[in-house]
Amino acid sequence: EVQLQESGPSLVKPSQTLSLTCSVTGDSITSGYWNWIRKFPGNKLEYMGYISYSGSTYYNPSLKSRISITRDTSKNQFYLQLNSVTTEDTATYYCTRYRGNYDYTMDYWGQGTSVTVSS
Amino acid sequence: DIVLIQSPATLSVTPGDSVSLSCRASQSINNNLHWYQQKSHESPRLLIKYSSQSISGIPSRFSGSGSGTDFTLSINSVETEDFGMYFCQQSNRWPLTFGAGTKLELK
Secondary structure, X not given: OOEXXXXXXXXXXXXXXXXXXXXXXXXXXXXXXXXXXXXXXXXXXXXXXXXXXXXXXXXOOOOOOOEEEEXXXXXXXXXXXXOOOOHHHOEEEEEEEEEEOOEEEEEEEOOOEEEEEOO | OOOEEEEOOEEEEOOOOOEEEEEEEOOOOOOOEEEEEEOOOOOOEEEEEOOOEEOOOOOOOEEEEEXXXXXXXXXXXXXXXXXXXXXXXXXXXXXXXXXXXXXXXXX
């Protein structure tokens, strides 16, 4: 069974960097595509980006200047960094997997971690 | 970006009712439309992929249809465990986008 678990601080100050970790068990991050998705208060979901099995990345253009997704294959973890956060970045952050091979559905999700941006 | 409009925003039903949830895309997305269910305090769960393909482990009362810009998720005889939020997601064009959701609640 594939399991994903997000971790990181629940409170970040405005202008600082939000950093989250996704730990994966039951699958290797050297296969498939590993994503970050966030859900704002009020239920809107936003796709943020992915890191692929090969280490290539895609970022939502709405975030492109602020986001970085990296990985550590030895730990089977991938990471999200979001720079210069504002209160608008307050959300629940999910890490997910999609298989690839033309299947772009999120078949596994982490439990989500709530992040509040506030001074 | 492709905008997905879900309707209604809220659907109040009684267990045993059969319901249809709508997702309309701002441009044609072929059959690249997927449905997720999210219950309170849980993560989203994939229900239907590529408009009508069933997912292992999902009850057969859930079904999907549509192509192009108009899609429907149908629940045949709603059960109490079905109450929650339903989201559609498109994968026809990047960035992937989601609808705002339909809340299925107890009448």
